[in-house]
Amino acid sequence: MKVIVALDDSPYVDRIVDVLGKRHWPADGEFLLLHVVEQPTGWFSCMDFPSAVDTEAAHTTAEEHMLGVLSKLRTRLPEHRMSYEVVHGGVTEAIVRAAHKFGADLIVIGCQGRSNAGGLSLGGVAGYVVQHAHCSVEVIKPLMDVSTTGEINRQQLLDFSAPMEEAAIGIVVSRRSTNVGSSG
Numbered sequence: 001m002k003v004i005v006a007l008d009d010s011p012y013v014d015r016i017v018d019v020l021g022k023r024h025w026p027a028d029g030e031f032l033l034l035h036v037v038e039q040p041t042g043w044f045s046c047m048d049f050p051s052a053v054d055t056e057a058a059h060t061t062a063e064e065h066m067l068g069v070l071s072k073l074r075t076r077l078p079e080h081r082m083s084y085e086v087v088h089g090g091v092t093e094a095i096v097r098a099a100h101k102f103g104a105d106l107i108v109i110g111c112q113g114r115s116n117a118g119g120l121s122l123g124g125v126a127g128y129v130v131q132h133a134h135c136s137v138e139v140i141k142p143l144m145d146v147s148t149t150g151e152i153n154r155q156q157l158l159d160f161s162a163p164m165e166e167a168a169i170g171i172v173v174s175r176r177s178t179n180v181g182s183s184g
Helices: 013-022 042-046 055-076 091-102 124-132 154-158
Strands: 002-007 030-038 081-089 106-110 136-140 170-173
Touching: 002 013, 002 055, 002 091, 013 055, 013 106, 013 136, 030 055, 030 091, 055 081, 081 091, 091 106, 091 124, 106 124, 124 136
Parallel strands: 002 030, 002 106, 030 081, 106 136
Antiparallel strands: 136 170
């Protein structure tokens, strides 16, 4: 089973590593950790902002981050083949393209929650990947903060972008007629 894990530099990366590390993956499991350094598009691509968009520095930072994540995941799943790749371009298209090129059976990605219009939706990147990927997609939701007294933060209950319970580890959307692997 070939799994592509789309990662950014958000604090939710540890959540994704934790979820993946707790799973029972097939013995032939192979993981490709992917980070996309987003290129300016549209009006901004015509402007010269060397101080704001230093793609070489962004690439180096992304590689350092991916090496750290790769190390954490290897500790959790030492028997599986793993690699990472840092690519440049539009995030959504790059993830779908890399999954196709890798021959992925599954894409794992984080979720943001609300659309800019304020309605409930999958995050923009996750939603695009779910719609356009050739394979199944698992969207990992962040854990909800719980106070030290065990009470759920009331604001999170009102904010539908927050997950409603820890048991909802993720949303699996299958684009195939058969399920690919176990979700543990």
